[in-house]
Amino acid sequence: MDDVTEFNLRGTIAILITSTISNLAVFVVFLCIISQNHSSLHTVVTRLVLNLFLSDFIQSIGFMLSYNWAIKGIIEPGIYCDIQGFLINLGDVASGFWAFVICVHTYMRVVHSYEYPHIVFLSMITIWPFNILISALGFAIQLGTDGKRFYGSAGGSWCWIDKYYQEYRIGFHYGIILFNAAAMSVIYTIMFVILYKRQTMATRGSKRVLQRVNKKLVWYPAVYIVLVFPLALQRIVGLAFQNSNIWSSFYLIPAASIFTSAGLANAIIYSITRNLVSVKPVISMVPKIRRSITTASSPTTYFINTRNSFFTSESITTDMEPMSITSATKSMRISYIEHSTIYECDDDSRYSSAVTPPSPIHSTDPLNNHNRNYYNSSDTISPV
Known part of the structure; x- marks a missing residue:
């Protein structure tokens, strides 16, 4: 070859x-x-x-x-x-x-x-x-x-x-x-x-x-x-x-x-x-990532996310929609802030706000803790 x-x-x-x-x-x-x-x-x-x-x-x-x-x-x-x-x-x-x-x-x-x-x-x-x-x-x-x-x-x-x-x-x-x-x-x-x-x-x-x-x-x-x-x-x-x-x-x-x-x-x-x-x-x-970072840095949003994640981690279900839960939590937070102002100004309107200050008493039930902290049987819930 x-x-x-x-x-x-x-x-x-x-x-x-x-x-x-x-x-x-x-x-x-x-x-x-x-x-x-x-x-x-x-x-x-x-x-x-x-x-x-x-x-x-x-x-x-x-x-x-x-x-x-x-x-x-x-x-x-x-x-x-x-x-x-x-x-x-x-x-x-x-x-x-x-x-x-x-x-x-x-x-x-x-x-x-x-x-x-x-x-x-x-x-x-x-x-x-x-x-x-x-x-x-x-x-x-x-x-x-x-x-x-x-x-x-x-x-x-x-x-x-x-x-x-x-x-x-x-x-x-x-x-x-x-x-x-x-x-x-x-x-x-x-x-x-x-x-x-x-x-x-x-x-x-x-x-x-x-x-x-x-x-x-x-x-x-x-x-x-x-x-x-x-x-x-x-x-x-x-x-x-x-x-x-x-x-x-x-x-x-x-x-x-x-x-x-x-x-x-x-x-x-x-x-x-x-x-x-x-x-x-x-x-x-x-821009979506920037909005997420900005939202995460907001104290109010952090409080809302913390409360929602707390209930989610404990496998507690409600009949409310996720958006409704967020709105209600946000309303309660705002009402609590308003309560401090009203309490200082007028003793007669002490309980005219949405919720009372958080109670130091806690139970083993997260949902009961939530209700005890933000609601009282004698409280009257009014619009914020």
Whole structure:
């Protein structure tokens, strides 16, 4: 076995490892998404991400079919090779399209605070039929070329569009993914400029949110370009010089291994930025927390909460609603304060207030203690 053949076998194993890991990562994240509550599954973001993961899953399945070539030690043109080439091209191109749609959706949400409700439906009826068409069109194209198979060996490790159909490699694959990468870069550049201008005029709290959005969004175009660019660059340079092996397999296999890790990269990105467009619930919690802290620092509220927690801990039930209990306790507290003032001013109106001062006598029954402290059989309860 010569060095090139041995390297191709090792390269096939490397591609199988990355594609298998990507497949498992996508599968795990996919299960995490569908296991969420029913309402979250119907959000636009979740549906877009599910379509992206479906594309990555198809791509990884296509590359995992190379297990057959690793066992046989040779790539044989035929139906099995056609299926692998079809799946790889379908997954690659669809993944780029869905990444672009997510980019557009993120731009609309972050910059314009607008969410188009039908973006998922329109994208699905456009992207999937288009990608299936261009991937299956090769079977019709090969009929007009004396039976030369459209899908064949690509790099000696997997099946894809045969080198005989160089122009279709650009039209059906490289041209599309490079267009998506360029469009994403332009959109994100515009978005970053707008966010930067807003950041200079924003408050301190808003700046933190904008900085957080900036740091998270930058990974989408960066990761996509890093994964796609090495392999696409090798193919395009090869086409320009009419030599598909201009950089040899020593560059092609690592570039392909990076490219097949798209599923793993997208799974990691989703795990980090899944709450990117849901910062409002977090921000809305801040005033609630402040109100809770302010309320807890109030003496009257502390007294009410203490009395209510005391009765709750002793498992005592009443027919009154919780709000009624709070109101009654608050009224008794206010009446007791008023009683001290009236007692000092007028002895005849000593018991005209709602309750008497607390009695030092206590019993083992918390409810009796409460009644003995605040009520007396001879007292008259009057409105506060």
